[in-house]
Amino acid sequence: MKKVEAVIKPFKLEDVKDALAEIGIDGMTVSEVKGYGRQKGHSELYRGAEYVVDFLPKIKMEMVVAEDMVEQVTSTIVEAARTGKIGDGKIFVSDIEKIIRIRTGETDEEAI
């Protein structure tokens, strides 16, 4: 079991979600986050006072998938979320030790 975390541009959320739904990913957790990398921030201007905003709004999506799905999931996200411009985001893949579905008590692969 692997967890796939993708930090993407907010306006790409719908595209990525639809693309993932097509390959059978039917659950994920999404949060609004802020951060910066190479894109850096932008500046805002109020009555001549310029403020540099370091942290940019991004969407972080998290989903746990079976080992054999990881390749397909990451390539789907890359394809759907890419604009080619700086700031498209990153994907992190990590191991998951255990999953439990609270309602039924099912564990691991059955609970994905």
Added chain:
Amino acid sequence: MKKWLIALLLALPTFVFAEDTLDTGDTAWMMMSTALVLLMTPAGLALFYAGMTRSKNVLNTYAMVFGAFVVAFVVWIIAGYSIAFGTAESAAVQKVMGGFSNVFLNGIKWTDLSGTYPTYVFVAFQGTFAAITVAIAAGSVIERIKFSTWLVFVAIWGLVVYAPVAHMVWGGDGALLFDAGALDFAGGTVVHMNGGLAGLVLAILVGKRAGYPKSAMKPATVLLTALGAALLWFGWYGFNAGSAFGANAIAGVALLTTTIATAAAAITWMLAEWLVYKKPTLLGIATGAVAGLVAITPAAGFVSVGGAFIVGIVGTLFAFWGVTVLKKKLGYDDSLDAFGVHFLAGLFGALATGLLALKDNDLLWDGPLKESGDRMGQFMVQVESVVVVGLFTLIGTVVVYYIATALTGGSRVDEESESMGLDESVHGEKYINN
């Protein structure tokens, strides 16, 4: 009886009582104007300022403006009106203040007229001016002054600074600047220079906000500020056209010049910003409009269409320079630019009125320009009026500040309250609850 005699007899009362007849049109306009000027403070200025405040202090800023209005109005009725528009027995006193004969509106009957409309309406109309003037100063000291110090300051300042200044300029025969012939149609010196300078004095005495100017202090929502500017503009028709004291052609002049100067000023600020900072901001358009309104205030009933353009455009450039250059250079924390916008544009408008007022004795008030066409003399009177008002306000505001501070045990909120935000620490409220 001969026809001409009948006509004369019928016309007689109009001649005899010309000064003392109630005119329903004038009365209706002055009551409406009072409501319009009222709207400028607890709605217009309050939103204009609150929108520019950081989101943890939005309600406190609004409360400072709303609170200033209600306290200043009550103080106006108690003694402010008497000091400003009463008549002192001693000629020396009458120069600067009107005395205490009309305290609590003593001696004014409901049937009394001020020209062609009830004196009661005049009292209320002028009260809205007194209240907005001190509310303007709030913008300089938001996010750190104690609410109690502020309200006590407002009450004393309304009597000790505003009322004498209004008296000196508008107080009628015997009043210092009125006698000199100062032209101030609706309050360039009395309201805007006065309130803006009081703001600067407070900003310096109370000190900077923690973190200023290093940390970003972003407006909670420019949207409310823009809406506030629009409401100020709307109310300003009462302020300027109402200062013609009747539904007449002079009010029409003021209404048009006010609109022209404001529109031209908003464009000017927008273009200046676009040129210098590469972006035309909504905050800039709103600020430019307010600067234009301020600049045209002393000139509204005196200048031509061309004059209105000049006053609006140059007045706004003054304010733009004050806000973007002067403030940074001198390093004071005039948080919402009461000084930069109100004082500087008001100062410019007051001086420009001397230069641009039309030589039209039906528009002019008594003064060198009206009496002998002496424009240089008129300009010097305008200079005298801004110097006198400036010095009086400067000294008076320092004194009132220290009295208010002493009465409330310090003028500043503690560090913890300031960093938490005054909405929660002072009022126990939040601007938005999710």
